[in-house]
Amino acid sequence: MSVSYFDHKRKDLIDILMKSGIRDERVLGAFNKVKREFYVVPEFKRLAYDNSALPISNNQTISQPFTVAFMTQLLNVKEGDKILEIGTGSGYQAAILCEMKAKVYSVERIEQLYEEAKKILHSQHYKVHLKCSDGTTGWEEHAPYDGIVVTAGSPDLPDSLVKQLATGGRLVIPIGDKNAQEIWQVIRVKDKDGSEYLDIYKHKNFKFVPLIGKEGW
Ligand code: SAM
Numbered sequence: 001m002s003v004s005y006f007d008h009k010r011k012d013l014i015d016i017l018m019k020s021g022i023r024d025e026r027v028l029g030a031f032n033k034v035k036r037e038f039y040v041v042p043e044f045k046r047l048a049y050d051n052s053a054l055p056i057s058n059n060q061t062i063s064q065p066f067t068v069a070f071m072t073q074l075l076n077v078k079e080g081d082k083i084l085e086i087g088t089g090s091g092y093q094a095a096i097l098c099e100m101k102a103k104v105y106s107v108e109r110i111e112q113l114y115e116e117a118k119k120i121l122h123s124q125h126y127k128v129h130l131k132c133s134d135g136t137t138g139w140e141e142h143a144p145y146d147g148i149v150v151t152a153g154s155p156d157l158p159d160s161l162v163k164q165l166a167t168g169g170r171l172v173i174p175i176g177d178k179n180a181q182e183i184w185q186v187i188r189v190k191d192k193d194g195s196e197y198l199d200i201y202k203h204k205n206f207k208f209v210p211l212i213g214k215e216g217w
Contacts, residue, residue: 110132155176
């Protein structure tokens, strides 16, 4: 498969994302730059730009491009934002965030995936702070975050992640049972009197691998 084959397929995917309602130019711009063919396993390379989730090692998945775009749009990333990702997986979502000029921190619980993502992100010249650990408790050392994106399905909102969200920050997380989840966009808002509360918007019909850990399944 030639480079131009993938370039062509990448453009087709962006058309599909636009037709599916992705409007954020910065998200679409990042999709135009990240080469998804490097983040999928060799057997699935030719399907790299299908709008579908694909298997990676350890029974995990690289998420469907629409889902990555939708969650990234909900994160409302601005240049220089500090973003925490829980569930590095293939490293693709982290690369998208880097292309949006965010400072990216990403946690993965499976060592093999952590090692593979480290290699690929480094080879593609993306600077991501990576950690292999249970991400349900976040990464306190670097908190607060302007955005937190969780790429595995949780039974509930992990308290630690809510606590590590900056004022005005957005937490995007799939919540539900193991068969289906809603994507929640949780925004930490500051009231006129200085008190803070959470605004929550929910989007139906998604399916993720489970978030396994102390504040997950
Ligand atoms: N963002 C990934 C990508 O772009 O390829 C998608 C990865 S996959 C849908 C979800 C990932 O979450 C898996 O790699 C899984 O091992 C990881 N995961 C599940 N529970 C976790 C936890 N408690 N902490 C960190 N990672 C976790």
